Amino acid sequence: MFGAATVAFGLVTLTWHEYDGLRLARDVWNGPGASLFTYAVAAAQTFGGAAMLVRRFARIGSAAAGAAYLVFALVRFAKIIAEPRIYDTWGNFFEQFSLVLGAAFVYATVASLRDPASAIRLGAVSFGVCAMSFAVEQAIHPNATAGLVPAWLPPNRTFWTNATTAAFVLAALALLAHRAALLAARLMTAMLVGFGVVVWLPILSLNARDSGNWGETIETFAIAGASWLLAELLVASRNRRP
Numbered sequence: 001m002f003g004a005a006t007v008a009f010g011l012v013t014l015t016w017h018e019y020d021g022l023r024l025a026r027d028v029w030n031g032p033g034a035s036l037f038t039y040a041v042a043a044a045q046t047f048g049g050a051a052m053l054v055r056r057f058a059r060i061g062s063a064a065a066g067a068a069y070l071v072f073a074l075v076r077f078a079k080i081i082a083e084p085r086i087y088d089t090w091g092n093f094f095e096q097f098s099l100v101l102g103a104a105f106v107y108a109t110v111a112s113l114r115d116p117a118s119a120i121r122l123g124a125v126s127f128g129v130c131a132m133s134f135a136v137e138q139a140i141h142p143n144a145t146a147g148l149v150p151a152w153l154p155p156n157r158t159f160w161t162n163a164t165t166a167a168f169v170l171a172a173l174a175l176l177a178h179r180a181a182l183l184a185a186r187l188m189t190a191m192l193v194g195f196g197v198v199v200w201l202p203i204l205s206l207n208a209r210d211s212g213n214w215g216e217t218i219e220t221f222a223i224a225g226a227s228w229l230l231a232e233l234l235v236a237s238r239n240r241r242p
Contacts, residue, residue, distance in 0.1 A: 001059070002049075002052065002226055005048055005221045006052065009049070009215075009222070010045035041071055041072075041155075047059075047061070048067075059225070062103045062106035064145075069099040072096045073096040076096050077094065088140075088154075091134075091137040094130045095223070097126075098127065102223070102229060105233055120237045124175045128171070128173070131168050132168070132176075132177060134168045135166075135169045139165055142165075145160060151207045153198070170184070171184040182231060195220050196217060199220075
């Protein structure tokens with residue numbers, strides 16, 4: 001899921017010649033070769049995502065994709081420095097950072113780590129911070145979140161806005177405390193996949209010509225893939241214990 005979503009990110013950029021991360025990259029670097037640089041990042045996503053689909057090439061693929069996501073995360077971080085009092089800049093950073101972690105999780109599944117337990121623990125805590133940021137974003141923009149909930153879904157939009165925000169908080173606390181972390185990662189994966197299927201795929205089907213809809217849909221599944229990878233790493237870490 002994570003690899004396929006990464007390929008899709010690259011293809012969206014190459015098809016529409018735009019993606020929010022690339023537009024931000026142009027804001028930072030408008031000098032000679034700026035366009036070449038941004039499309040090189042898109043190519044890294046396409047190649048990296050495809051390579052991650054084959055275990056033999058997953059290490060180099062995760063490194064390429066991770067480098068691309070890291071560029072976007074650093075651009076987002078520059079926005080934080082410019083506008084630290086606006087939480088959306090923080091939220092956008094943690095969305096990109098969760099994808100950096102996803103690439104790191106892929107790398108961890110195929111590489112021989114010196115201290116895998118500590119590395120996985122650090123990854124879980126870092127992803128927990130991202131989950132808490134997702135909760136804060138929804139809490140700050142409850143109306144926008146509620147507007148994405150399908151009207152046919154019972155009991156009502158407010159209920160699902162509050163329920164999913166609380167779920168992100170609980171998942172974050174579990175990952176940060178490393179208590180019931182595996183359950184939290186699995187449930188968060190299921191919730192994010194649910195977002196993609198119930199919310200974003202219908203929106204995308206109504207307006208498939210909007211690159212923003214593609215970006216939101218792909219990002220949701222990419223973060224779900226990162227959460228799923230974390231869950232599998234937590235299983236592997238538990239199985240290594242004597």
